[in-house]
């Protein structure tokens with residue numbers, strides 16, 4: 001069955017220039033000397049050198065590009081082919097794949113090995129069609145190595161309540177190991193307006 005299109009697909013259908021704008025935004029931020037890899041530094045801290053990392057909803061590749069640079073084997077997946085093309089140009093090295101996370105099947109792309117870490121940053125979860133959220137979390141579970149961990153970050157007020165996310169993760173066979181409020185390790189509380197969840201296979 002075809003995957004229901006999500007918010008990102010709706011945005012680019014309404015405004016074909018959106019992807020180009022988004023790509024340029026990160027190019028400009030990087031060129032101006034901004035730190036655009038904070039989330040990836042947290043992932044790197046979780047991994048021995050030479051690990052396998054999946055950048056889920058990688059966009060134009062800032063995080064996967066960094067993880068490759070510091071010595072990990074990286075696969076990046078995004079539903080928007082324009083962003084994948086930009087990732088290939090700006091961050092050569094990782095394997096960049098245009099695909100939907102909801103029916104992700106990396107073995108079908110010749111990638112049989114699981115991942116030590118999956119990073120899903122930049123509110124990707126809130127751009128999914130709600131009907132596909134649990135499928136995406138199931139795909140994370142399927143693509144993790146036995147001891148691997150998925151780290152998922154997104155903000156409140158974007159239509160995906162944190163409690164619903166924790167329930168969906170459980171349904172998908174993922175345990176929440178750690179709840180943080182920021183990528184620089186502030187603790188999660190009832191009033192946090194952002195969640196960084198570290199999940200592992202149940």
Ligand SMILES: C[S@@+](CC[C@H](N)C(=O)[O-])C[C@H]1O[C@@H](n2cnc3c(N)ncnc32)[C@H](O)[C@@H]1O
Pocket residue numbers: 006008056057058059060061062063077078079080083099100101102120121122123124127128
């Ligand atoms: C705000 S961007 C974040 C990009 C990147 N993670 C970052 O932080 O720089 C949200 C991304 O989610 C991707 N996305 C949304 N739905 C997706 C899906 N079903 N499968 C794969 N990628 C998806 C979009 O194409 C977009 O690149």
